[in-house]
Amino acid sequence: MTAEKISSSAGRQLVSEMVETARAAHKELAVSSYETRCNALFAAAGLLRANNANILHANEADILAATEKGTSSAFIDRLTLTEQRIEAMAAGLEAIASLDDPLGATLAQWTRPNGLDISRISTPLGVIGVIYESRPNVTIDAGGLCLMSGNAAILRGGSDSHQTSKMLAGLMSEGLVSANLPGGAVQIVPTADRTIVGAMLTATGEIDVIIPRGGKSLVERVQTEARVPVFAHLEGICHVYVSANADSEKACAIVVNAKMRRTGICGAAETLLIDKAVASTMLPEIAGQLREAGCSLRGDEAARSIFTDMDMAREDDWRTEYLDSIISVKVVDGLDAAIAHIDLYGSDHTDCIVTENVDEADGFLARVDSAIVMVNASTQFADGGEFGMGAEIGIATGRMHARGPVGAAQLTSFKYVVRGDGQTRPA
Numbered sequence: 001m002t003a004e005k006i007s008s009s010a011g012r013q014l015v016s017e018m019v020e021t022a023r024a025a026h027k028e029l030a031v032s033s034y035e036t037r038c039n040a041l042f043a044a045a046g047l048l049r050a051n052n053a054n055i056l057h058a059n060e061a062d063i064l065a066a067t068e069k070g071t072s073s074a075f076i077d078r079l080t081l082t083e084q085r086i087e088a089m090a091a092g093l094e095a096i097a098s099l100d101d102p103l104g105a106t107l108a109q110w111t112r113p114n115g116l117d118i119s120r121i122s123t124p125l126g127v128i129g130v131i132y133e134s135r136p137n138v139t140i141d142a143g144g145l146c147l148m149s150g151n152a153a154i155l156r157g158g159s160d161s162h163q164t165s166k167m168l169a170g171l172m173s174e175g176l177v178s179a180n181l182p183g184g185a186v187q188i189v190p191t192a193d194r195t196i197v198g199a200m201l202t203a204t205g206e207i208d209v210i211i212p213r214g215g216k217s218l219v220e221r222v223q224t225e226a227r228v229p230v231f232a233h234l235e236g237i238c239h240v241y242v243s244a245n246a247d248s249e250k251a252c253a254i255v256v257n258a259k260m261r262r263t264g265i266c267g268a269a270e271t272l273l274i275d276k277a278v279a280s281t282m283l284p285e286i287a288g289q290l291r292e293a294g295c296s297l298r299g300d301e302a303a304r305s306i307f308t309d310m311d312m313a314r315e316d317d318w319r320t321e322y323l324d325s326i327i328s329v330k331v332v333d334g335l336d337a338a339i340a341h342i343d344l345y346g347s348d349h350t351d352c353i354v355t356e357n358v359d360e361a362d363g364f365l366a367r368v369d370s371a372i373v374m375v376n377a378s379t380q381f382a383d384g385g386e387f388g389m390g391a392e393i394g395i396a397t398g399r400m401h402a403r404g405p406v407g408a409a410q411l412t413s414f415k416y417v418v419r420g421d422g423q424t425r426p427a
Helices: 008-030 034-050 050-066 075-079 083-097 137-148 157-179 195-201 216-223 248-260 276-291 301-306 315-319 334-345 356-366
Strands: 105-109 116-123 128-134 151-155 186-188 209-213 239-240 270-276 296-301 324-333 350-354 372-375 412-417
Touching: 008 116, 008 128, 008 151, 034 050, 034 083, 034 137, 034 157, 034 350, 050 075, 050 157, 050 334, 075 157, 075 334, 083 105, 105 248, 128 195, 137 151, 137 186, 137 276, 151 195, 151 372, 157 301, 195 372, 209 412, 239 248, 239 276, 239 324, 239 334, 248 270, 248 276, 270 334, 276 301, 276 324, 296 301, 296 315, 315 324, 315 334, 324 334, 324 372, 334 350, 334 356, 350 356, 356 372, 372 412
Parallel strands: 128 151, 128 209, 151 186, 239 270, 239 350, 270 324, 296 324, 350 372
Antiparallel strands: 105 116, 116 412
């Protein structure tokens, strides 16, 4: 990694060179067989396992540097790899290889009265730029999903995880080469200079889509500056609403898991909404278990009157993605009030209701327009792997093209194939 400041023109030149390599690789990937792409994924998974010690060594260097900078514990958790997380990455690649081929699928087919046979066929998007921060596993998830879907990936990881991400990207390239596919289908930007981000965002006609994966400031920059299409979520302000019809045992288990299983992921719950009809009976147990698990609570006046061991919530708490062991708590007056709060403060990512009332659950699912809506399940399931998609690059909260977990199938477009037998169009 070069630490030198590079000029805008040098940044554009570097991106153009990487795109040229990526475009050539994409052309080979797009026509490669499903079996060949699977072989590359299996090879990369094997390389991850074989290089476990080397990956951990590179990761330790990144962690040390981040720790010396005074980085938060939540950030360090996102940066850290363990043997279990490396195995999870390898297993994720194998899970991607177990999916149906996303390319060449007939999405629709019909015959016109004049005999023309028309099909809509899935195709790759092309060259995908992925800009991410601390999570080195994104290198593998993005590389694997792009590979399976016939796309070439240009990866720009954060400076904090550069050593780890560089090694992981190299192993992905080795896996490609071992399957007789071009290693340039997965490239990582060799510099941490932020000039490259600007060059990628303005690479109109070169990069086909940008996918950001990181904090609010990164995603805001991408959405503001990008001149190419973007799949993005701004942040994950996820809610769990405990209804008056909730089972107390389920509610407690779901809320604690949704918040505390891993606090630094975008599917972690950030706000607990609880119906006033059951707040006095259920909130003490839920809040007590959260506190035992090391979570700080920030509640409104009604919540604090029931459970005093919480700070007073401010207006900006309802809009905050903590990504840490903190949760905001509000007592609401029924389903309508819960949905109104989610509509006002939510980020269209993932929201959950805990209830035993089917009609109430159906009402929540119909009226909350988030990318993922849940009934009686932890928001931590907001994950492509848990959805059976092998892995994901991120959770898209927009309403164009991909929405929700972005897996291999979501990284495809389509073309129309028309078969005729000499038909001509009348004047």
